[in-house]
Amino acid sequence: MQDPFAFFITWPTYGTWLPGNDRGWVEYHHGWQLPNRNLESMCTTQMKEKQCLLDPGERKIVIAQVSETCQFRDWTLHAIDCRSNHAHIVVSGAKTAPKKIRKDIKAWCTRRLKERSNQNRSNWWAERGSIRYIWNEDSLARVVLYVTEAQDRKGLER
Secondary structure, three states: OOOOOEEEEEEEEOOOOOOOOOOOEEEOOOEEEOOOHHHHHHHHHOOOOOOOOOOHHHHHHHHHHHHHHHHHHOOEEEEEEEOOOEEEEEEEOOOOOHHHHHHHHHHHHHHHHHHHOOOOOOOOEOOOOEEEEEOOHHHHHHHHHHHHHHHHHOOOOO
16 A cells, blocks of 8 residues: 555644534544534533643744644644644645644644743643545645645635
8 A cells, every 4th residue: 555645734722612612513433423512511611721722833843843743753744834823834844644743743832832832821722623534646736735725714704
């Protein structure tokens, strides 16, 4: 079997997409789930901190740190977009599991955010995130376009 070209990795900030969310949500190992207000309320009461929304300066910290981590690990960063409530990256990492890539990047971003923005916050990110495998150049081009341009166009097309 061929190795994937790249990985499309997305992760939300802490508390911004809880289980039960009215947009639907993904249950680990069980897939897409319908909204459930009672579940979302219960999860909200269990949060250890307020939800995390990244300001423009924090978003710049994340972008710089993702680039630095990829360069240090010799991973190819094809695209990145950090929003107030989530981050997207498209990355290739030869012989590196995508979960390790996500884990390392989130950990380094957390370190930098604590150093440069808010040392008192403990929870910057949701526990996991999404990993999609990119198998060919056409798919890579489409996902890079989505990450670099489509996020700003959401809701503008009719």
